[in-house]
Amino acid sequence: MRKIILAGNWKMYKTQAESLEFVDGFMPELENTPTEREVVLCVPFTNLSVMAANLQGTRVKLGAQNVHWENEGAYTGEISAPMLTEIGVNYVVIGHSERRQYFGETDETVNRRILAAQKHGLTPILCVGETKQQRDAGETESHIFSQLKQDLVGVDQSNLVIAYEPIWAIGTGDTCASEEANRVIGLIRSKLINSDVPIQYGGSVKPENIDEIMAQSEIDGVLVGGASLTPKSWSRIVNYQ
Numbered sequence: 001m002r003k004i005i006l007a008g009n010w011k012m013y014k015t016q017a018e019s020l021e022f023v024d025g026f027m028p029e030l031e032n033t034p035t036e037r038e039v040v041l042c043v044p045f046t047n048l049s050v051m052a053a054n055l056q057g058t059r060v061k062l063g064a065q066n067v068h069w070e071n072e073g074a075y076t077g078e079i080s081a082p083m084l085t086e087i088g089v090n091y092v093v094i095g096h097s098e099r100r101q102y103f104g105e106t107d108e109t110v111n112r113r114i115l116a117a118q119k120h121g122l123t124p125i126l127c128v129g130e131t132k133q134q135r136d137a138g139e140t141e142s143h144i145f146s147q148l149k150q151d152l153v154g155v156d157q158s159n160l161v162i163a164y165e166p167i168w169a170i171g172t173g174d175t176c177a178s179e180e181a182n183r184v185i186g187l188i189r190s191k192l193i194n195s196d197v198p199i200q201y202g203g204s205v206k207p208e209n210i211d212e213i214m215a216q217s218e219i220d221g222v223l224v225g226g227a228s229l230t231p232k233s234w235s236r237i238v239n240y241q
């Protein structure tokens with residue numbers, strides 16, 4: 001049985017005070033969520049400690065949004081895996097398209113970050129996906145296969161989550177049709193050694209489309225940006241039908 005993982009990616013949103021307000025509003029909504037669904041919040045680094053303290057004893061798992069490959073060193077602005085595990089972080093988003101697009105992340109650095117995360121017991125959420133231009137040129141599959149080939153060198157597939165996030169569907173309201181997301185995710189699965197790796201869909205997931213997305217046979221969860229920021233929409237997502 002593949003694990004179902006519903007993860008919110010808060011990106012660069014919420015102060016500590018706003019995070020705590022979210023927890024107060026959201027936790028009561030989790031009471032009826034089936035226990036086999038893993039619920040994760042990937043929050044800004046500055047909120048990890050306060051969230052760890054406030055989520056203690058709950059079923060919500062904590063995630064970070066990046067990790068460096070060295071344990072320590074002269075890498076201004078970076079955060080290492082031991083720094084995250086000390087706080088109680090379980091998951092880390094790696095290779096998000098925003099990091100690849102704005103911060104020079106390459107498949108080589110993505111691979112190094114995944115290996116470091118796994119070495120320290122963190123579960124990487126590897127993001128892959130194509131641009132609109134690549135999709136229009138019929139290069140969706142070749143691009144994603146190339147990302148997977150490079151990003152997964154030496155990676156332990158028993159402690160891994162993959163998120164398929166078509167870049168053109170992120171933050172645009174333009175969701176990838178759920179059947180198409182299902183098809184691409186099936187193709188991603190066909191390239192893996194371990195076919196039980198949970199594969200999420202991400203890109204304009206909302207209360208209005210979550211039921212249809214989760215009804216797809218290959219989709220094991222979602223990675224959600226905007227709609228994970230309010231208790232109301234996030235609770236509707238984790239409580240999908």
Ligand SMILES: O=C(CO)COP(=O)(O)O
Pocket residue numbers: 009096165169170171172173202203204205223224225226227
């Ligand atoms: O990038 C995403 C999650 O990592 C998706 O963002 P949105 O849900 O806001 O489209």
